[in-house]
Amino acid sequence: MDDKGQVMILESIIFTVTILLALVFLYQLSPTSTVSKTYTNDLEIKGDDALKNLYTSNIPSAIAAKIPSGFPKNQLVYYLITDDYGSLILSNLSNMLPPNTLYNIYISNGTKTVFWCSYRPPSAFDSSEPFPATEPVTISHIVIAIHPDFFDKNKFPNIIDNDGCELAKKFRIGEPNGYKGSLYDVILEMFYIGGY
């Protein structure tokens, strides 16, 4: 009789443990809410890699040969200084990001953030105003350095056209109350067409 009681207790304990483990099992297999986070994480990684690639790779050698030594020759900085939206976006950035991705590019100096250009596939970009973002929005960024003199069209007439650089105008570089530093944050705001 004692043995029967002990075994029944053991069975009840094992039954309870089994129920708890079944609940844990169901919880582990339940649909996770991280599916959309996976997509934004992957897009953030792609955005970071794309910006890094543009910052570390140089402009075509035919263009680089005409630029004095010491002037930035990496694609990201050069196309920002020369307002070359087509080369930066259509020829480079769009090829490194998923085809159904829209993005806005902002430039920040820490205290002020300005809009630079936006892209809508397959081949349209707009430098007047950003596209309205649709959730989820993914942000990638990279910190770059540009000396204020690099925006001077008088010092570099072969590089900067007579209208001057748009970035210099927005940050009022060269003006008495303008930005005098050299640090910029290139912000890539990405989202899929139609959201996710």
Added chain:
Amino acid sequence: MNHNLCDTKDRQPCRKNSSQMIVLMGVVLAISIFVISSLASDIINLDIVVSNERASSLVTEFSYIKKTFGVSLNYNLSEDIEKADNRLIFQGDIHKSITDAFSQTRDEFYVLELQYGNIFNATLNSYWPQYLQNETEKDSWYVHVTISLEDGNTYITEDVLYSIILNPET
């Protein structure tokens, strides 16, 4: 004579014990399947965990900052840029401006990184001339800096030696 311990007048307890052991083994088998399935589901979610960790990693951010800090410091030290023979000459006096330029660079990085919830700090350790072309012409300098970055979970710090090109003003 074969004596079967169960072959007695009272066979009920023996048969009940056998069946209870069988049920117990079945339960243990079911529990094992549950545990293995839970482990398998954790492994399946690994690609989600890895991409989340990489996207939020501070190491990538630190590598950009480490490279750009030196460039920005060089630019902030340069008071003027002149062109000569298709090359640029960064003019400045490092002895006069190293402290202010370093503070300006550090503060600019601090403000930028703070927008992303990261705390940036840098310490100027020392600097000395690096004679490259002409022993009497000091146009290259080594600047030894300690930079650090943290986001509340991760703290990264590294001693970096930057090579600064700075020509004395003519």
